[in-house]
Amino acid sequence: MKFGIVVFPGSNCEHDVYHVVKHLLGHDAVFLWHKDPAFSGIDCIVLPGGFAHGDYLRCGAMARFSPIMGAVKQFAERGGLVFGICNGFQVLSEAGMLPGALVRNAGLQYLCRDVSLRVERQDTAFTGRIKQGAVLRVPIGHGEGCYYAPDALLKDLEQKRQVVFRYCDERGEVTAEANPNGSLHAVAGVVNERGNVLGMMPHPDRCAEEILGNTQGRRIFESIVHAWQQARRNRL
Amino acid sequence: MKARVFVTLKRGVLDPQGKAVCTSLHQLGYREVTDVRIGKCMEVTLGGLPRQEAERRLKAMCEKLLANPVIEDYRFEFLDE
Numbered sequence: 001m002k003f004g005i006v007v008f009p010g011s012n013c014e015h016d017v018y019h020v021v022k023h024l025l026g027h028d029a030v031f032l033w034h035k036d037p038a039f040s041g042i043d044c045i046v047l048p049g050g051f052a053h054g055d056y057l058r059c060g061a062m063a064r065f066s067p068i069m070g071a072v073k074q075f076a077e078r079g080g081l082v083f084g085i086c087n088g089f090q091v092l093s094e095a096g097m098l099p100g101a102l103v104r105n106a107g108l109q110y111l112c113r114d115v116s117l118r119v120e121r122q123d124t125a126f127t128g129r130i131k132q133g134a135v136l137r138v139p140i141g142h143g144e145g146c147y148y149a150p151d152a153l154l155k156d157l158e159q160k161r162q163v164v165f166r167y168c169d170e171r172g173e174v175t176a177e178a179n180p181n182g183s184l185h186a187v188a189g190v191v192n193e194r195g196n197v198l199g200m201m202p203h204p205d206r207c208a209e210e211i212l213g214n215t216q217g218r219r220i221f222e223s224i225v226h227a228w229q230q231a232r233r234n235r236l
Numbered sequence: 237m238k239a240r241v242f243v244t245l246k247r248g249v250l251d252p253q254g255k256a257v258c259t260s261l262h263q264l265g266y267r268e269v270t271d272v273r274i275g276k277c278m279e280v281t282l283g284g285l286p287r288q289e290a291e292r293r294l295k296a297m298c299e300k301l302l303a304n305p306v307i308e309d310y311r312f313e314f315l316d317e
Contacts, residue, residue, distance in 0.1 A: 057301070058304055061304070149306070150248075
């Protein structure tokens with residue numbers, strides 16, 4: 001499987017993602033510069049964390065106009081897997097590829113710590129190797145991770161089961177105390193209607209190997225590989 | 237031609253910065269303050285366009301980039317030179 005990791009000026013987690021998919025999972029990975037107008041032979045696009053274009057104006061606002069984003073959009077429209085982590089999630093929501101918006105954390109502070117996430121569904125390309133209802137421990141590192149969507153949209157998202165990860169406590173209960181940033185409906189990650197574009201604020205790329213004390217993030221990357229293998233098998 | 241664009245969070249979108257400033261004003265003794273909302277102000281200089289056309293294009297700029305319609309409202313005014 002081949003991952004394409006988009007690098008914007010200001011991205012800073014592209015090597016974390018590269019390390020996970022290449023060295024830990026043993027798959028192929030290439031960096032794609034944001035000015036590339038096209039790419040080919042890629043099975044999954046990852047938009048990594050960081051501060052694309054300095055996060056000027058709003059997080060993700062300028063990245064959306066990078067030449068590569070046109071190709072990323074087309075790739076998604078053809079059903080390609082697109083995975084946005086942290087700043088990548090912000091870029092996808094600004095680009096209109098995911099619903100809602102990410103605004104300043106309710107407590108105003110930049111937060112860098114572990115949180116618990118409840119996996120709301122197993123039937124996505126990003127969570128196929130994780131049981132629904134499982135609780136993952138994954139770090140966050142963001143100042144603008146408060147998920148916002150108008151009431152009608154939130155209702156729609158819940159009905160269509162587009163919330164994939166929710167902030168929760170260690171037992172999987174969604175409580176106000178367990179919500180680090182004030183996200184509405186405790187949303188930590190959403191998928192598009194078609195199910196091939198996922199954005200999440202927490203960083204599975206930062207907890208995918210033993211030496212870091214936590215390997216739970218690896219299961220998300222393994223799920224992506226599993227989904228790709230299944231899709232390939234179905235094609236053959 | 238200069239225009240001033242104001243971008244503010246929609247009603248209903250939490251504005252923690254505004255809340256913090258409101259609390260600080262209370263601590264300074266300005267108890268009459270009941271709410272503070274913080275936004276952005278941008279000065280945009282446009283060249284060589286008739287006013288009506290500039291207005292039309294500025295509206296498009298706001299909708300495409302300067303404001304995010306999911307969370308923000310915008311308005312603008314032209315400044316007399």
